[in-house]
Amino acid sequence: MSLSKQAVLTGYRTLCRCLSSTVRQSCHYQTSAPTEKVPVTEQLAINKETLPFTELVRDFLDPTEFFQAVRDVAEINFICGVPDSLLKDFCAYVSENVPPEDHVIAANEGNAIAIAAGYHLATGKSPMVYMQNSGIGNAVNPLVSLAAPEIYRFPMLLLIGWRGEPGKRDEPQHQLQGRLTPSILAALGIPFQTLPDYIEGAQQALATAKYHLGNSRSAYALLVKRQTFLPYKAKRNNAVGSHGSGAVLTREIAVQLIADGVHKKGEKIALVGSTGMASRELFEHRSARGQSHSTDFLCVGAMGHASSIALGIAIHSPRTKVYCIDGDGSVIMHMGALPVAGGLTSLVPNFRHIVLNNGAHDSVGGQPTAASNFHSINLTQAALACGYKEVRLAVTKEEAVEGVEWLQGTTGPAMLEIRVKKGGRKNLGRPTNTPVHTKEEFMKHLQMQTTE
Numbered sequence: 001m002s003l004s005k006q007a008v009l010t011g012y013r014t015l016c017r018c019l020s021s022t023v024r025q026s027c028h029y030q031t032s033a034p035t036e037k038v039p040v041t042e043q044l045a046i047n048k049e050t051l052p053f054t055e056l057v058r059d060f061l062d063p064t065e066f067f068q069a070v071r072d073v074a075e076i077n078f079i080c081g082v083p084d085s086l087l088k089d090f091c092a093y094v095s096e097n098v099p100p101e102d103h104v105i106a107a108n109e110g111n112a113i114a115i116a117a118g119y120h121l122a123t124g125k126s127p128m129v130y131m132q133n134s135g136i137g138n139a140v141n142p143l144v145s146l147a148a149p150e151i152y153r154f155p156m157l158l159l160i161g162w163r164g165e166p167g168k169r170d171e172p173q174h175q176l177q178g179r180l181t182p183s184i185l186a187a188l189g190i191p192f193q194t195l196p197d198y199i200e201g202a203q204q205a206l207a208t209a210k211y212h213l214g215n216s217r218s219a220y221a222l223l224v225k226r227q228t229f230l231p232y233k234a235k236r237n238n239a240v241g242s243h244g245s246g247a248v249l250t251r252e253i254a255v256q257l258i259a260d261g262v263h264k265k266g267e268k269i270a271l272v273g274s275t276g277m278a279s280r281e282l283f284e285h286r287s288a289r290g291q292s293h294s295t296d297f298l299c300v301g302a303m304g305h306a307s308s309i310a311l312g313i314a315i316h317s318p319r320t321k322v323y324c325i326d327g328d329g330s331v332i333m334h335m336g337a338l339p340v341a342g343g344l345t346s347l348v349p350n351f352r353h354i355v356l357n358n359g360a361h362d363s364v365g366g367q368p369t370a371a372s373n374f375h376s377i378n379l380t381q382a383a384l385a386c387g388y389k390e391v392r393l394a395v396t397k398e399e400a401v402e403g404v405e406w407l408q409g410t411t412g413p414a415m416l417e418i419r420v421k422k423g424g425r426k427n428l429g430r431p432t433n434t435p436v437h438t439k440e441e442f443m444k445h446l447q448m449q450t451t452e
Helices: 005-026 040-050 063-072 085-097 109-123 133-147 172-187 199-216 251-261 277-289 306-316 328-333 337-342 379-385 397-409 435-451
Strands: 079-081 103-105 128-132 156-161 192-194 219-224 269-273 296-298 321-327 351-357 390-394 414-421
Touching: 063 085, 063 199, 079 109, 085 103, 085 128, 085 156, 109 128, 109 133, 109 156, 128 133, 133 156, 133 172, 133 219, 156 199, 172 219, 199 219, 251 277, 251 321, 251 351, 251 397, 251 414, 269 277, 269 306, 269 435, 277 296, 277 321, 296 435, 306 321, 306 328, 306 337, 306 351, 321 328, 328 351, 337 379, 351 379, 351 397, 379 390, 379 414, 390 397, 397 414
Parallel strands: 079 103, 079 128, 128 156, 156 219, 192 219, 269 296, 269 321, 321 351, 351 414, 390 414
Antiparallel strands: none
16 A cells, blocks of 8 residues: 555644644543443454444454554564553564564563664664553653653654553553553653554554654654454464473462462461462452452552562561562563562561462463573572572472472572463453552551551
């Protein structure tokens, strides 16, 4: 499809004029009643029934076609970022079809911006950086102090999953982030538009982005709404067990072993669950057992910070054994937390760090983390090098049970890594308690342990 320069320029100017208006309007959207989620196959059948009323047809963007348009229209060859559930099908295609030198899954979004900047320095070309909108916070510093047109003028296309899009059902943390996303981009001076869900519209958007990257030499963003992409089925087996982890446990079973194992009669404990599936599995296990949720603080956002929250609790609740149930992607996202904990050995003998390692960003599509290379990446040895007093690795169920028992008796800061299989239950629920309720009950629990 050929696009005239005048058409691209007109679209770009119109977009820039409408930017501030769009941001103002987005702040006043009200969340409507949720609509029933229709599977893609059913929707495609419905599309046939709507004809000849083409305006009622629901489009989906083919990840393969979009990738090709990124290459041909935007002339972008290097892609990096942090996976997101709304981008999972595009990310799955890229992970399977793009060589490692042209695609890097970063530790966090700021890391991705910096890698993209290095690519531009080496080649003079524009890269793509993908992320969830909740990751914009991690990217703000390099976007402002490195990539901005007032500083080094790094052109890059940002592909951002718009969780919490106004009018769509989502979790509280995503609803807030979704409402703020346009305002944040506007405050950063980054022009943006929504990625169309049909290839001709996507090509036009990419042409507009290319014009901006070439002329303004700064970032341009495409916001991706829910169910924009058609599903992409990976052709090769990405199960973690095939990459040498030796894992036999599911993550859910490991969570249950931990939750049941750390409870000793008369012992004061607190658990901090990381963002993602593990916290959801912990909540469901407590509910199934009829147990109180007050011992658990579940991170619904702030990926990568669970261990730091647990560390802060451990410092100021010295009589409580504080367990952090973490994931490999979360640990890698903010690994600077490891030497901080390791440097406070005299203050936190009660700090226990459990990492459930499946080598994948499981909650957003299953793309691999750096920890998936089990032959060269060793999280327990990294913790030991960062000052943790003791570390241990568990692969079998027996080793996991023994590891939890060992962790109870050891002196922290200590880490137990449990290798787990990728994937989980399709019908896994979400916590039914509000975040504020969870916080208040957890604080009461800590206060009671302090006064006993």
